Amino acid sequence: MIRIGVIGCGHWGPNHIRIFSQLPNAETAMCSDLSDERLSTMKRLYPNIKTTKDYKEIFSSNDIDAVCIASPTNTHFTIAKEALESYKHVLCEKPLTLKPEECLILKDLALKNKRVLMVGHIFLFNPGIIWMKKYIESGELGNIYSAYAIRTNLGPFRYDVNAMWDLAPHDISIFNYLFSSYPTNVSARGQRCLGNSLEDVAFATLEYPKNLLANIHVSWLDPKKVRQITIVGDKKMVVWDDLDNVGPIKVYDKYVEKTSTFYETYGEFQLLSREGSITIPKIGLGEPLKAQAQYFVNCIEKEEPPVLADAQKGYEVVKTLCAIQQSIQANGTCVRL
Template sequence: MSVRVAVIGLGYWGPNLVRNLAACDAVELVAACDRDAARRQSIARAYPGVATPSDAAAVFANPTIDAVVIATPTDSHYALAKAALEAGKHVWVEKPMTSSVEHAEDLVALADARGLTLMVDHTFVYHPAVTKIGDVIASGELGDVYYYDSVRINLGLFQPDVSVVWDLASHDVSIMEHVIPQTAVRVQATGARHAGASVESMAYLTIHYDGGAIGHCHVNWLAPTKVRLVMIGGSRKMVIYDDNDVTEKVRIYDKGVDVSSVEGAYAARVQYRTGDMYAPALARTEALASETAHFAACIREGATPKTDGHTGLRVVQILAAAERSIAEGGRAIDLPVTRPSTAARTG
């Protein structure tokens, strides 16, 4: 039987979710809700069978709706997700899950207590390029991960409620959490507010891992061009992931150094390795299409989503630490020691 779903929030991102949910065999899109009449009308025209209420309360009160997808501004995620869980609905909430650690913890506890699926839309985790990079790292092909270094910049979209850290760095943090097989322990960040923004419009985040890896991302809403470039260095191989590259998004380089001590000498010998490069074939699936099918399957089977509430909470912990570091002039902020459990949910 299909999972009956409603979407709340039909602004920039919501219509992408509506399109993928409507196309998913395992889902029946029942309602699409927004306060804005023009946005409701545009969805009503494209999807005539879908109800378009203006008030989220109508969605929560509808007993035929199994799950709610929340695509409203970040500051409103907590109240809407809480109301949905309290009404017994499974929840898909946009990234970042909430704008505070306490709110994220609350949602995780509520979903766990009620045995409901709570999934956070960290879309890149479902992107074929990131899936491939995760597989390559897990197979040992890269060796030990030394670093993750990314540039994620473009002009706009300025968010009124959260800084560029919450908006754009949430993508890199979720990718790092997914592909780096080490635990993040400490965060340092600097940032700046420009063009009258009340929140940071550009920032540099550095994340230190317990196995020695370092993660860095540069995010900026005020760049003249769109760059989405990630470099990952390992002890054996290195990866470049250019999301703007249509044909070769991921390239894997057999490059590196071998350092060996020379017996009887203090000097170390460094040998540079420059082997082949290959661009692996990637699945052509849209990330959101895989993600909607995964959401429905998790609800039906009681399985834990790849990006469950615990994953979302960890991302929020890292972003909150980065925000605090910025406020304290770049001071290093230790992350909570215990990594949230990804154990299967109860119930």
């Protein structure tokens, strides 16, 4: 039985507390928050849980094996470092840290102390995303030309990081996973509509190897909640809609055929669009947060590295976010990675 301490019981932390308690080989034994009110709510929901305002108490508890960090992003590095120094395994919410070099410090520390360090890149445990990965690998989509992600809503607003740092870690981690590679350069624009110092809306273009262009649109200031990814291949096209419970994936049998490879005049060159059926594959159900928690606990038990969402993967995401931020500050100038 792996005993977990959850740090941060705001909007997201309680989901971790609930999920770990549901696993057959884990339990949430302790939780920490700065707010008495949040802690008493947790105690009411989980009468057996120990609560503390000082997260260090979790680190000094010998009966706690691992911690899950769900506090604001700007606290992740300090808390994760102290946890690893106290020989606790760590599942840290995304983004792992605010600086790439901090990710590498944590990675080295986890390796040195033989602890599991994993990042909460939850969409790598989403059945629709896993289906798309297999579909791409099967070759059915063909070569990928382009992809775009839309992640918008009206709020919730954050005060420690901008909309790109809050929302894009999901899409960057998904693209890196689907394309089995990392961006080579980025360019991005952002806007501070609500008058504070953080961008509420941003558009980033990431170039992946083989001329694959991917765009990410994030916003806290949008009339519609959208969580969608479209991938355009030269054989087929696929759209994933996380909010569509009935059929989150639609495969479009659409492509464009060139009539002639060699042509002398424009008249001889033609592009013919081919339109076949739209297929809605059956996607298995399953709660991604539970699959993520189970994977973390299994890695601890089996003493295996969490290769799906390890510190290196977290580092690649943070490095890309820093490049996007640099580009936003330089009005969209291309930044190489």
